[in-house]
Amino acid sequence: SQTIHQWPATLVQPVGSPLSLECTVEGTSNPNLYWYRQAAGRGLQLLFYSVGIGQISSEVPQNLSASRPQDRQFILSSKKLLLSDSGFYLCAWSLGGADSGELFFGEGSRLTVL
Amino acid sequence: EDKVVQSPLSLVVHEGDTVTLNCSYEVTNFRSLLWYKQEKKAPTFLFMLTSSGIEKKSGRLSSILDKKELFSILNITATQTGDSAVYLCAVMNRDDKIIFGKGTRLHILP
Numbered sequence: 001s002q003t004i005h006q007w008p009a010t011l012v013q014p015v016g017s018p019l020s021l022e023c024t025v026e027g028t029s030n031p032n033l034y035w036y037r038q039a040a041g042r043g044l045q046l047l048f049y050s051v052g053i054g055q056i057s058s059e060v061p062q063n064l065s066a067s068r069p070q071d072r073q074f075i076l077s078s079k080k081l082l083l084s085d086s087g088f089y090l091c092a093w094s095l096g097g098a099d100s101g102e103l104f105f106g107e108g109s110r111l112t113v114l
Numbered sequence: 115e116d117k118v119v120q121s122p123l124s125l126v127v128h129e130g131d132t133v134t135l136n137c138s139y140e141v142t143n144f145r146s147l148l149w150y151k152q153e154k155k156a157p158t159f160l161f162m163l164t165s166s167g168i169e170k171k172s173g174r175l176s177s178i179l180d181k182k183e184l185f186s187i188l189n190i191t192a193t194q195t196g197d198s199a200v201y202l203c204a205v206m207n208r209d210d211k212i213i214f215g216k217g218t219r220l221h222i223l224p
Binding site: 032046101 | 120145146148150155156157159162164202204206209210211212213214215216217
C-alpha cells in the first residue's frame, strides 16, 4: 500500500532563517507531488507541483522553492523565512496521467516564524 | 486565472438538518472536481466527479457536477455533530494542477 511521510511535524523558526520541509512517498512510482500552504484553517493554497523528476511548476514563487531530487521525494525550501511564511504546510501525491485525481495527504508541518 | 469559489464560507445548523454546500469554478482544460473533509490536520477524500449529472453517494453524503454551469454541490442529509468540519472543493486540470477553494466551515449544533 502507498504511504506518504512528511517532516518535521512542527517547527519554530526566526525570521531570516532557512527552511527545509521534506516529503517522501512509498509504494508507488512516478507520482504527481504537491505542496500546499493553509493559513488560518481555511483553503489550501497551491505552492508547487511536480509531474516528474526535475519538473516543478511554481504557483507562488516569492521566497520559497521546491525540488524533486528523486522520483518519490519532494522538498520545500527557503533561504530566508518571512513572518508571512507561517502556516500549515501539506504535501500530497496523486497518480499521474489518466488515473490522476484523488490527492493523498501527509500529516502536515506547522511552521511558526517569529 | 483558474479559481474555485465555495459558498457559504460558514454555516451553522442543528443536528438532523440537511445542508447543501456550493462550489463554482473557472479552470482551463478541466479534468475533475474533488470534495474533501478536513477536521484537524490532513483533508480526507470524499468524492471525485468527472461527468455531469451523475450523482456520487456515500451514506448521507452525495454530490453532483454540472459541467455546463461550472458548479458542484455537496449535500449532507440528517446531519450529525461528527459532520462538523471544513469542506473543501478542488478542481484538477489536464496538466494535473489541483487548486482548492477557501472551504466551507460547517458547525452542527446538538
